[in-house]
Amino acid sequence: xxxxxxxxxxxxxxxxxxxxxxxxxxxxxxxxxxxxxxxxxxxxxxxxxxxxxxxxxxxxxxxxxxxxxxxxxxxxxxxxxxxxxxxxxxxxxxxxxxxxxxxxxxxxxxxxxxxxxxxxxxxxxxxxxxxxxxxxxxxxxxxxxxxxxxxxxxxxxxxxxxxxxxxxxxxxxxxxxxxxxxxxxxxxxxxxxxxxxxxxxxxxxxxxxxxxxxxxxxxxxxxxxxxxxxxxxxxxxxxxxxxxxxxxxxxxxxxxxxxxxxxxxx
Numbered sequence: 513x514x515x516x517x518x519x520x521x522x523x524x525x526x527x528x529x530x531x532x533x534x535x536x537x538x539x540x541x542x543x544x545x546x547x548x549x550x551x552x553x554x555x556x557x558x559x560x561x562x563x564x565x566x567x568x569x570x571x572x573x574x575x576x577x578x579x580x581x582x583x584x585x586x587x588x589x590x591x592x593x594x595x596x597x598x599x600x601x602x603x604x605x606x607x608x609x610x611x612x613x614x615x616x617x618x619x620x621x622x623x624x625x626x627x628x629x630x631x632x633x634x635x636x637x638x639x640x641x642x643x644x645x646x647x648x649x650x651x652x653x654x655x656x657x658x659x660x661x662x663x664x665x666x667x668x669x670x671x672x673x674x675x676x677x678x679x680x681x682x683x684x685x686x687x688x689x690x691x692x693x694x695x696x697x698x699x700x701x702x703x704x705x706x707x708x709x710x711x712x713x714x715x716x717x718x719x720x721x722x723x724x725x726x727x728x729x730x731x732x733x734x735x736x737x738x739x740x741x742x743x744x745x746x747x748x749x750x751x752x753x754x755x756x757x758x759x760x761x762x763x764x765x766x767x768x769x770x771x772x773x774x775x776x777x778x
Contacts, residue, residue, distance in 0.1 A: 553592040557612035560597040561690035564715045564771045565618040577771040582616045585754040601666030615739035620668035630742045634735035639710040640672040642727040653729040657681035659704035662694035669707045672731040
């Protein structure tokens with residue numbers, strides 16, 4: 513009888529030990545499954561009609577200053593980078609809907625955008641310039657009174673013009689899906705002027721110096737930053753460090769010189 517009792521006790525002990533081990537392994541597996549997986553890819557949202565920041569070349573490949581900057585930063589973070597063209601007027605919805613991870617395409621830092629987007633430190637200074645046709649009599653932004661002016665929909669040019677006293681004197685502020693279409697309307701005489709980011713406007717004006725003139729007046733100075741979701745502080749910190757390192761070691765300057773002929777990185 514004593515022998516039988518001993519055997520039963522041993523069996524119970526073994527069963528309890530096995531059960532405990534099973535639960536421990538199950539707990540470990542659950543913890544491993546729920547642990548956050550480190551991101552290996554960053555999806556960059558951009559307007560692919562925004563040269564020289566991001567656009568398609570003659571081979572339909574995405575190229576540009578911001579493209580090269582993003583590639584270099586991603587390399588330093590040990591991450592793959594994917595570029596995803598989006599409707600720029602819906603950029604905040606694309607970002608906060610997690611269809612992209614960052615907005616990196618000449619994105620102007622504004623207080624209104626800060627309410628919905630987290631920004632890196634500024635990396636480039638920009639102006640909202642005025643471009644007119646080469647044969648235009650318009651010489652100052654005050655002479656835009658009663659005129660039709662084009663801007664890109666969803667761009668900071670819209671806010672810049674609307675906030676300026678000169679903007680209130682316009683006949684019409686006409687919005688376009690991209691700056692290329694606006695420039696075509698300017699060339700065709702359907703617009704009297706366009707207001708556009710300086711880096712973009714001077715790029716186009718330099719390509720056709722006989723067609724366009726950049727006025728001395730502008731609609732204000734602004735800064736570019738990379739936009740991330742407000743709750744993605746980890747990625748924001750990593751990007752800030754990568755870009756600071758790129759400025760410090762001259763990599764950002766080299767990219768700038770390739771696209772602008774000089775270092776304009778802030």
